[in-house]
Amino acid sequence: MLQANSCRSCAIRHTGICSGCGANDLRLLEKARYIRSYDAGQPIAWCGDRMEFVASVMHGSVSLSQTMKDGRNQMVGLLMPPSFLGQPGQESSPYDVVAVDYTVLCCFCRNQFGDLMKEFPHLTDRLLEMSLRELDAARQWLLVLGCKLAREKTASFLAVLASREAVAKALPRTRRIAFDLTISREAIAACLGLTMETVSRQITALKNDGIIQLKSARRIVVPDVNRLLREAGDVPAAPDEGDRAISAIA
């Protein structure tokens, strides 16, 4: 898992920060990169720590969160492949960064990556694209936190995961979709601005109403994503429409 396979066969070769690179550029990137892996729950950086690197998330997922003095905390980003972690111009991490899953990062020394961006403008272009996408996702998430009820928040969260799964497996979005929750109820609560107990109650309620099924506490089946989206307070996307709601949260 950890070994440095060739960039050419990398899972995010055509979707990550490097997707605009030709074969030659890629060789230079490959020389500069190094792989790091983290176990589930392992911290990558605490808020204020110096960030030595920026990285692509190759596998797993990484949470960005903020904590207040009294312990209240809010997840503000959930990065999954092929998201990019860190900002070239940013000395220290503004967030607590934690590996949620077993996670593999493709890292670049931060300053060196800045130089690479100068050398290969398409890296800058791509980072801009990805950042604007993240920005839209964060703004979608603001709607969830600011306006929605607990049931709608929970449904929104599950809909995001279901839609992601559908995209990953190239399933039609109307078909039954099954996936694993890789994060605890508590982490979901931190995403949604709720408590663990409320999340648990809402998941149970959605199950009782037949919107979802629970194979186990962490295994979810969604018979009809559009029904789930309706519970989330979202207008189900037309079949052929590029779905924006899906991008929310991550």
Place this chain on the structure above:
Amino acid sequence: MLQANSCRSCAIRHTGICSGCGANDLRLLEKARYIRSYDAGQPIAWCGDRMEFVASVMHGSVSLSQTMKDGRNQMVGLLMPPSFLGQPGQESSPYDVVAVDYTVLCCFCRNQFGDLMKEFPHLTDRLLEMSLRELDAARQWLLVLGCKLAREKTASFLAVLASREAVAKALPRTRRIAFDLTISREAIAACLGLTMETVSRQITALKNDGIIQLKSARRIVVPDVNRLLREAGDVPAAPDEGDRAISAIA
């Protein structure tokens, strides 16, 4: 106000998207740009509308908001000079875009601006910088919406405006700061995920506690920003520290 003064004397010449431009580049930008102005409350685009242009906010302020079918709505961005409005690669607006104030925009035909970015990479660099800053602001805002109580939310909002005013007037952040609320209680509520009534109550409470003074409903005086920040649940920034909290919301 509306007339097209020279870029050279523009208020946001050194802070906007064009801040990296030399005199020659600037001349080309100046040929491509056009000025539009909007009255307070006037819509700039509704969600789903085709966006003909991207623009720098030169004067006033622009809100980005989302509305659910049943009327609940959430402001997800509040752009003030020298923020940049729109994304070159984005056909249609994902948000309702409204001029909050009397607002002046420095506009570029969207496709043409894409070409300019190819021609002048520093435009791309600068847009990336500004977008990453917006992303951090949005994430700060997620903390406010997800974790904070009504009083803390309200204090956070006022602290942002106060700090912005302090920066604009180059005041020390510990001194007394006065500013106008350019938006209604209802708009503040839409920012904070609260109702108008709750915002009103919290402002009154902050006044009664001596945290702020009200010269009129729209005129605020903050005797001590650090005290306000403490009410907001934020750790007051050290005097010499680059203040991140300030960037929240806008």
Place this chain on the structure above:
DNA sequence: CGCAGAATTGATACATCTCAAGCTGGGTGG
């Protein structure tokens, strides 16, 4: 002066949090 929109204030309803008590399932050691 008087009006209309904005803001404030009050009383009640409701959603979610809090605190506390069980439950469940996977792992460990006897």
Place this chain on the structure above:
DNA sequence: CCACCCAGCTTGAGATGTATCAATTCTGCG
């Protein structure tokens, strides 16, 4: 193989913060 244990999850009852609905009161402006 079973009893135990523990962390994660679920469920319950009461407290709390905010929304809702309904009156006023303020403010700017014609």
